[in-house]
Amino acid sequence: MDILNFFIANYKEIAYRTEEHIFIVFLAVSFAILFGVTVGIYITQHKKTADVVLYIASIIITIPSIALFGLMIPVLSLINEGIGYLPAIIAVFLYSLLPIIRNTYTAIMNIDPALREAAKGMGMTNSQRLLKVEIPLSIPIIMAGVRYATVLNIGVTAIAAYIGAGGLGTFISQGISQSNSTKLMVGAISVSILAVMADYFLLFIQNKVTSKGLK
Amino acid sequence: MIELKNLCKIFKTGNKSIVAAENISMRVKEGEICVLLGPSGCGKTTTLKMINKIIEPTSGEIFVNGKNVTNVDNIVLRRKIGYVIQQIGLFPNLTVKGNISIVPKMLHWDKERIDRRAEELMEMISLDKSYLSMYPKELSGGQQQRIGVARALAANPPVMLMDEPFGAIDPINREIIQDEFLRLQKKIKKTIIMVSHDITEAIKMADKIAIFKEGVLQQFDTPDNILAHPGNSFVENFVGKDRTLKRLNLYSVVDVMNKTPFIFNDNDNVCDAIKIMHENSLASVFIVDKDKKPVGRLVLKDVKNLKKNDGKCINYMIELKSMIKIEENLRNISSQMYLHSKSSFVCVDNDDKIVGEISQDGISNFLNATYKKEPKGYENV
Amino acid sequence: MKMSKYVSFFSFIFGITAFMYILMFHTAIGKYRGDVVYLGKEHLVLVAISSLLAIVFGVFIGALLSRKIFEKHAENIMQIFNISVTVPTLAILALSMSFLGIGFLPSIVGLFIATLLPIIKNTFVGLKSVQPYILEAARGIGMSPMQILFKIEIPNALYVIFSGIRTALAINVGTTPLVFLIGGGGLGDLIFSGIDMDIMPMLLAGAITTGILAIVIDKTVYIISTLVISRGVMPENN
Numbered sequence: 053m054d055i056l057n058f059f060i061a062n063y064k065e066i067a068y069r070t071e072e073h074i075f076i077v078f079l080a081v082s083f084a085i086l087f088g089v090t091v092g093i094y095i096t097q098h099k100k101t102a103d104v105v106l107y108i109a110s111i112i113i114t115i116p117s118i119a120l121f122g123l124m125i126p127v128l129s130l131i132n133e134g135i136g137y138l139p140a141i142i143a144v145f146l147y148s149l150l151p152i153i154r155n156t157y158t159a160i161m162n163i164d165p166a167l168r169e170a171a172k173g174m175g176m177t178n179s180q181r182l183l184k185v186e187i188p189l190s191i192p193i194i195m196a197g198v199r200y201a202t203v204l205n206i207g208v209t210a211i212a213a214y215i216g217a218g219g220l221g222t223f224i225s226q227g228i229s230q231s232n233s234t235k236l237m238v239g240a241i242s243v244s245i246l247a248v249m250a251d252y253f254l255l256f257i258q259n260k261v262t263s264k265g266l267k
Numbered sequence: 268m269i270e271l272k273n274l275c276k277i278f279k280t281g282n283k284s285i286v287a288a289e290n291i292s293m294r295v296k297e298g299e300i301c302v303l304l305g306p307s308g309c310g311k312t313t314t315l316k317m318i319n320k321i322i323e324p325t326s327g328e329i330f331v332n333g334k335n336v337t338n339v340d341n342i343v344l345r346r347k348i349g350y351v352i353q354q355i356g357l358f359p360n361l362t363v364k365g366n367i368s369i370v371p372k373m374l375h376w377d378k379e380r381i382d383r384r385a386e387e388l389m390e391m392i393s394l395d396k397s398y399l400s401m402y403p404k405e406l407s408g409g410q411q412q413r414i415g416v417a418r419a420l421a422a423n424p425p426v427m428l429m430d431e432p433f434g435a436i437d438p439i440n441r442e443i444i445q446d447e448f449l450r451l452q453k454k455i456k457k458t459i460i461m462v463s464h465d466i467t468e469a470i471k472m473a474d475k476i477a478i479f480k481e482g483v484l485q486q487f488d489t490p491d492n493i494l495a496h497p498g499n500s501f502v503e504n505f506v507g508k509d510r511t512l513k514r515l516n517l518y519s520v521v522d523v524m525n526k527t528p529f530i531f532n533d534n535d536n537v538c539d540a541i542k543i544m545h546e547n548s549l550a551s552v553f554i555v556d557k558d559k560k561p562v563g564r565l566v567l568k569d570v571k572n573l574k575k576n577d578g579k580c581i582n583y584m585i586e587l588k589s590m591i592k593i594e595e596n597l598r599n600i601s602s603q604m605y606l607h608s609k610s611s612f613v614c615v616d617n618d619d620k621i622v623g624e625i626s627q628d629g630i631s632n633f634l635n636a637t638y639k640k641e642p643k644g645y646e647n648v
Numbered sequence: 649m650k651m652s653k654y655v656s657f658f659s660f661i662f663g664i665t666a667f668m669y670i671l672m673f674h675t676a677i678g679k680y681r682g683d684v685v686y687l688g689k690e691h692l693v694l695v696a697i698s699s700l701l702a703i704v705f706g707v708f709i710g711a712l713l714s715r716k717i718f719e720k721h722a723e724n725i726m727q728i729f730n731i732s733v734t735v736p737t738l739a740i741l742a743l744s745m746s747f748l749g750i751g752f753l754p755s756i757v758g759l760f761i762a763t764l765l766p767i768i769k770n771t772f773v774g775l776k777s778v779q780p781y782i783l784e785a786a787r788g789i790g791m792s793p794m795q796i797l798f799k800i801e802i803p804n805a806l807y808v809i810f811s812g813i814r815t816a817l818a819i820n821v822g823t824t825p826l827v828f829l830i831g832g833g834g835l836g837d838l839i840f841s842g843i844d845m846d847i848m849p850m851l852l853a854g855a856i857t858t859g860i861l862a863i864v865i866d867k868t869v870y871i872i873s874t875l876v877i878s879r880g881v882m883p884e885n886n
Binding site: 236 | 659662665669672731734735736737738739740742743745746818821822823824825826829830836839840842843848851852854855856858859862863866
């Protein structure tokens with residue numbers, strides 16, 4: 053009951069924090085898609101680079117988020133951005149890279165060589181092949197990477213409240229420090245709902261952009 | 268020996284029930300290969316899998332070597348029956364050795380005996396010992412299949428069940444592996460029940476064939492009888508219109524050849540030969556050298572006008588272009604007869620000595636004998 | 649070719665940054681050595697207890713769900729787990745705290761729950777993906793259900809199970825610094841206090857140790873997996 057009352061009484065702040073949360077994740081994941089898909093496609097042609105890139109990305113994703121924030125603070129402090137949106141966005145961007153790059157890479161690498169040959173045989177140029185055959189076929193797997201990255205980073209962004217990035221994590225951090233379990237629960241529940249909804253929304257998008265022939 | 272008595276399997280899905288096997292009764296003698304044959308969904312696989320209770324029979328009894336196994340514990344039963352499946356099903360996590368020693372291990376053999384058995388098995392399937400430490404994914408399909416057979420043979424079970432054992436192998440290797448398996452079977456003499464959908468494979472492998480249709484055993488007989496006397500129209504259609512040609516696969520030259528042909532030495536007088544040909548109304552006779560090796564053929568119409576003392580056979584004979592080994596099968600011989608437009612061939616043993624003659628007429632008479640002997644025809648087609 | 653110049657440029661920057669961090673870490677460690685060792689031990693205890701419990705329970709539950717008796721419900725249960733996986737770990741800790749208060753126990757419980765799901769999921773998926781004909785072959789040669797589970801199914805599912813364990817441990821190690829917030833101690837103490845009090849060396853001592861620990865644990869699990877998993881079930885490219 054307390055929780056429901058809190059929701060009703062503070063719906064404006066909850067809406068604002070949700071917006072903030074979505075903003076951070078959306079911006080960072082969007083950049084990560086642009087960068088990650090490009091890199092992912094590029095490394096399909098360069099096996100050695102692929103190993104290095106995937107290795108570095110897998111190291112980054114292993115580092116605990118709060119540690120990554122911690123590592124960025126001293127560097128970003130030099131430009132007076134040690135805390136706030138920027139480190140959060142950078143961290144989310146970095147964490148999103150591995151799933152997106154890896155999925156793009158494996159999706160394209162796993163395309164049936166016969167299809168590639170068929171496309172060549174029809175006289176498609178390299179870029180036509182990429183745009184008309186390889187990317188459309190890879191979209192479901194790339195989207196799965198985007199989905200994973202988004203859900204993961206809704207969680208990371210919740211932690212970013214501790215470096216002053218705002219978002220729904222603010223309720224949790226305040227709830228903990230003020231021993232206000234209602235606030236705590238509201239934060240935990242709303243961030244969970246956001247994650248689950250984002251997951252379903254992106255699944256919906258994933259199904260939309262998947263060619264019917266691939267289902 | 269394996270005996271099935273009134274074996275039934277009814278699958279129930281919802282309120283529908285499907286009879287997969289209906290009153291199957293048959294008896295496979297010790298050391299024989301019985302092939303269960305039929306189109307897909309005919310109940311052959313169900314019947315096979317009921318024997319080691321991978322599929323639990325609805326009713327009926329199973330006897331293995333005279334012992335009723337209907338109520339024997341599944342696990343105890345299966346350890347005494349070798350089992351080979353189409354997908355082979357080698358365990359990917361185990362090495363070749365791990366795979367072939369898994370049953371002996373479960374039977375608590377000591378380590379030394381297991382090692383010895385593993386090497387023995389590799390020899391049996393003619394694979395090098397070095398394969399023992401490899402993993403299934405490192406082997407070719409044919410090698411995996413051989414290991415599958417070795418695993419089934421590991422604890423020396425008297426009985427083997429094989430579900431399309433050669434089905435996953437490409438046609439060329441399949442022949443090789445089938446031949447290899449038959450050679451092995453000659454040595455180990457297991458009682459084997461094998462499922463197949465391939466009539467050619469069945470004819471090649473089987474001592475007995477059991478043909479199934481919609482869960483019912485249609486005919487259970489030797490391959491030759493099945494081909495010569497199909498019990499009903501289904502069997503006749505299934506074995507094909509060329510069933511008589513298929514019978515040719517079942518016999519080799521030695522079964523059919525005339526073992527006492529008229530032969531003359533190369534130094535014999537040609538007129539003696541002509542006389543004998545006239546007396547026996549022969550179109551030709553074979554000429555051999557002093558080692559009994561055939562060298563030529565003397566054709567009556569070439570020499571019938573010769574007078575007395577006109578010389579030796581060797582001067583008038585036509586040289587032989589081809590000779591037939593006695594272990595060749597009749598199908599290959601018939602093919603050569605058409606190829607060379609010849610109606611007869613001389614047959615030789617492994618030392619190239621003459622042992623007989625085979626002719627188109629001889630083959631026809633041989634194939635026909637069974638039709639005359641047991642006129643088993645059936646009505647309604 | 650041009651791109652590889654960029655790559656070498658970035659790795660140069662990467663190297664410089666890493667070097668800078670190492671220098672700073674060196675000074676930071678000097679000052680906070682005692683704290684790092686003490687809190688590091690606490691940290692490792694939290695990771696060890698919660699993840700070992702999660703592995704034992706996760707594999708057990710995953711194996712149980714893959715059995716025939718659960719056939720009808722397993723997919724639905726997995727669906728619930730799939731949703732639960734999306735719940736952010738900070739939220740799990742927060743929920744654990746609101747039920748159990750602060751301290752060691754709610755920390756362990758929170759970490760345990762966050763770690764459990766990927767292990768259950770991968771154990772289930774791994775066991776289910778063992779080919780049916782392999783199981784038929786195992787039944788056909790007379791293995792008991794227990795023998796099939798332990799000698800065939802689990803060894804063949806081990807690659808998938810281990811990738812679940814690796815993911816789970818990454819989550820566990822990533823979440824452990826946060827349990828400081830609910831009174832569980834560990835290296836998070838240095839990071840959060842460093843941020844709050846704006847003491848960079850303290851922050852770095854915590855962050856770098858945590859980062860290194862995470863990488864070391866991940867690699868350790870990987871090495872263990874290569875030792876435990878049969879070569880016969882390892883995918884070709886690895």
